[in-house]
Amino acid sequence: MTLSSRALAPEHSLPPMIRLLGKLVGGTTRTQIRRASQAYLFLLPWLIGLLFFWVGPIIASFYFSFSEYDVLSSPRWVGLQNYQKAFAGDQLFWPSLWRTFQYSFAVVPIGLAGSLCLAILLNRGLPGTNLFRTMFFVPHLVPAVATAMVWKWLLNPSLGPINLGLETIGLEGPGWLTRKEWALPSIIMMNLWGSFGGNQMLIFLAALQGVPQSLTEAAEIDGAGIWARFRHITMPMISPTILFNLILGVIGALKVFTSAHAATQGGPQYATWFIALHIYRHAFMYFQMGYGSALAWVFAVILLILTWVQMTWSNRWVYYAGE
Amino acid sequence: MALNESVRPPVGQMVYRRPLQKRPINVLFYAVMVILALAFLFPIVWAVTTSLKRPPELLVFPPRLLPAVPQWVNYATVFERVPFLMWAKNTVSVVLLGTLGQVLSASLAAYAFARFEFKGRNLLFLVTLGTMMLPEQVTLIPQFVLFHKLGWIDTLKPLWVPAWFGGGAFAIFLMRQFLMQLPRELDEAAIIDGAGAMRIYWQLLMPLCKPVLATLAVIGLIGRWNDYFGPLIYLSSDKRLTLAVGLTFFSKIPEGGMPVEHLMMASATMMTLPLILLFFAAQRYFVQGIAMTGLKG
Numbered sequence: 001m002t003l004s005s006r007a008l009a010p011e012h013s014l015p016p017m018i019r020l021l022g023k024l025v026g027g028t029t030r031t032q033i034r035r036a037s038q039a040y041l042f043l044l045p046w047l048i049g050l051l052f053f054w055v056g057p058i059i060a061s062f063y064f065s066f067s068e069y070d071v072l073s074s075p076r077w078v079g080l081q082n083y084q085k086a087f088a089g090d091q092l093f094w095p096s097l098w099r100t101f102q103y104s105f106a107v108v109p110i111g112l113a114g115s116l117c118l119a120i121l122l123n124r125g126l127p128g129t130n131l132f133r134t135m136f137f138v139p140h141l142v143p144a145v146a147t148a149m150v151w152k153w154l155l156n157p158s159l160g161p162i163n164l165g166l167e168t169i170g171l172e173g174p175g176w177l178t179r180k181e182w183a184l185p186s187i188i189m190m191n192l193w194g195s196f197g198g199n200q201m202l203i204f205l206a207a208l209q210g211v212p213q214s215l216t217e218a219a220e221i222d223g224a225g226i227w228a229r230f231r232h233i234t235m236p237m238i239s240p241t242i243l244f245n246l247i248l249g250v251i252g253a254l255k256v257f258t259s260a261h262a263a264t265q266g267g268p269q270y271a272t273w274f275i276a277l278h279i280y281r282h283a284f285m286y287f288q289m290g291y292g293s294a295l296a297w298v299f300a301v302i303l304l305i306l307t308w309v310q311m312t313w314s315n316r317w318v319y320y321a322g323e
Numbered sequence: 324m325a326l327n328e329s330v331r332p333p334v335g336q337m338v339y340r341r342p343l344q345k346r347p348i349n350v351l352f353y354a355v356m357v358i359l360a361l362a363f364l365f366p367i368v369w370a371v372t373t374s375l376k377r378p379p380e381l382l383v384f385p386p387r388l389l390p391a392v393p394q395w396v397n398y399a400t401v402f403e404r405v406p407f408l409m410w411a412k413n414t415v416s417v418v419l420l421g422t423l424g425q426v427l428s429a430s431l432a433a434y435a436f437a438r439f440e441f442k443g444r445n446l447l448f449l450v451t452l453g454t455m456m457l458p459e460q461v462t463l464i465p466q467f468v469l470f471h472k473l474g475w476i477d478t479l480k481p482l483w484v485p486a487w488f489g490g491g492a493f494a495i496f497l498m499r500q501f502l503m504q505l506p507r508e509l510d511e512a513a514i515i516d517g518a519g520a521m522r523i524y525w526q527l528l529m530p531l532c533k534p535v536l537a538t539l540a541v542i543g544l545i546g547r548w549n550d551y552f553g554p555l556i557y558l559s560s561d562k563r564l565t566l567a568v569g570l571t572f573f574s575k576i577p578e579g580g581m582p583v584e585h586l587m588m589a590s591a592t593m594m595t596l597p598l599i600l601l602f603f604a605a606q607r608y609f610v611q612g613i614a615m616t617g618l619k620g
Contacts, residue, residue, distance in 0.1 A: 026442025038520045039439030043447070046432035046495065049488025054454050057465035064464060071471055121356055126349055134606065135360040138367065141598045143549040145567045146591035149574065150370040153584050161369055164385050197363060199613050206614030255458065258551040262571050279460050284556045289464050296460035303458050 064293035082294035096278040104253035114196040119204035136197030148262035151190035183271040207241035236319040374588035381582040397589045410569040421483035422543035429490030433498030454492045481557045501535040538612025541605045
């Protein structure tokens with residue numbers, strides 16, 4: 001039993017090197033120190049990743065945002081010039097930001113409501129539900145770039161089936177992606193198609209299944225109608241899930257890039273020019289890494305504020321059953 | 324008597340409550356679901372039938388759903404016009420290497436967080452979660468500079484190598500949550516039997532983690548398969564592209580007025596098909612796993 005007695009030995013009997021290691025990784029006995037060092041060994045890939053792909057880049061990006069940098073020559077300090085340009089000199093920056101918000105204001109609530117409705121339908125537990133769930137989910141599996149290509153074709157003003165359908169019911173279809181006024185709604189539509197039945201719906205479905213049936217049944221006996229049961233039992237019970245989907249939905253919507261880049265290249269006349277496209281153009285087409293970083297930071301701060309607001313506001317409407 | 328809510332069905336599996344008790348309203352629900360399902364599937368059906376049309380048929384007005392004679396040759400034409408096979412190979416390499424690295428390194432990190440006591444654990448875990456809050460645009464530019472300095476631009480490396488370094492906060496978080504649910508007595512029994520930490524990880528815990536590993540793998544595979552932004556900024560030569568970026572090729576080449584939508588739809592179909600097959604194969608795990616992300620959030 002030498003091993004265990006050694007393992008239980010107090011700190012002062014350990015060799016100084018081991019004791020130093022213990023100070024670093026945490027632990028006072030030989031076993032504790034060994035376990036803690038092993039933990040750091042297992043964490044090593046992630047620590048390296050954290051350093052090289054997160055902490056380092058965050059510091060670098062912050063520094064770049066105050067400099068002029070084209071990757072080939074070294075960064076040149078320019079102070080606040082990039083931020084001044086973003087706030088005052090860039091004709092496209094604020095409109096692109098505003099457009100991204102317009103897009104999110106449409107996609108997030110409609111997407112949430114749609115996914116919730118689908119989840120409620122599926123939660124009825126009718127036979128064949130699994131098949132319907134799969135059919136609703138399939139659009140989400142279509143790669144965003146393929147979705148863009150397919151919808152571009154569906155929305156073709158003269159040859160597409162959507163305008164044909166509108167025509168048969170007596171409406172004149174618009175020019176969709178080719179028209180300045182219609183391009184943004186078109187992008188919204190194609191992305192909603194891909195998101196209604198996707199992950200959000202599955203998450204809602206799981207939450208709905210977690211609502212205790214005894215509660216709804218008790219309310220039903222007390223004479224509560226469908227709407228009252230939904231409003232006063234289901235909604236509060238799934239409100240943490242709504243918050244979760246809302247936050248992820250907002251982050252996802254503000255990042256919108258692929259559909260616009262693949263379907264319209266941000267056009268026509270910048271009608272689908274989102275903030276992510278703007279950053280992409282400056283950083284990776286013009287190689288203005290400094291200005292691109294400044295734009296990214298402005299965007300990041302806005303996003304963080306928005307997430308914080310949502311979290312604070314959620315105290316008013318999210319109910320945690322466990323607390 | 325056991326309470327009703329304590330017998331909860333496994334997430335993702337449907338329970339058939341009150342079957343067809345309220346017949347009329349259920350008929351209505353069915354009708355709504357059928358209409359919705361058709362609406363959801365219509366774009367896919369249209370894309371597939373377009374992929375089988377002859378070019379003149381694409382210009383017919385009003386457009387018809389079905390081609391006169393299905394042109395399966397369109398699919399072969401895609402391979403002649405663009406290096407589709409090469410793109411597929413590139414995509415598969417990125418997807419497999421990236422996902423493997425992500426699952427392995429994330430599970431190692433999660434093992435450390437879930438099963439070990441060490442200094443700075445809570446802080447590191449908080450930092451890990453914090454990385455999810457920051458938009459990727461911030462880290463993207465310096466990462467690009469880093470890969471540029473390493474000479475990795477226009478190679479596949481930037482797309483999969485980072486995955487081997489932790490696999491991202493979300494994967495670590497999900498794995499950790501799952502590991503925390505497994506009883507610690509398992510580890511302790513194995514330690515008494517003389518198993519080392521590595522053996523406990525590899526031979527005891529990982530086999531028990533199969534559901535969450537499968538979930539992570541499927542999410543990772545789909546995400547990498549669909550990734551458009553990464554390949555767009557890192558790859559430039561035609562032969563090095565992945566399918567996601569290659570797919571836009573047809574929208575760029577003018578073919579003397581002849582439409583190429585049939586080839587585009589054929590490529591889109593071929594790019595989507597593996598995902599749909601994967602989804603059907605792993606549906607159970609996948610649906611469960613996605614649901615898990617929401618419940619534990």
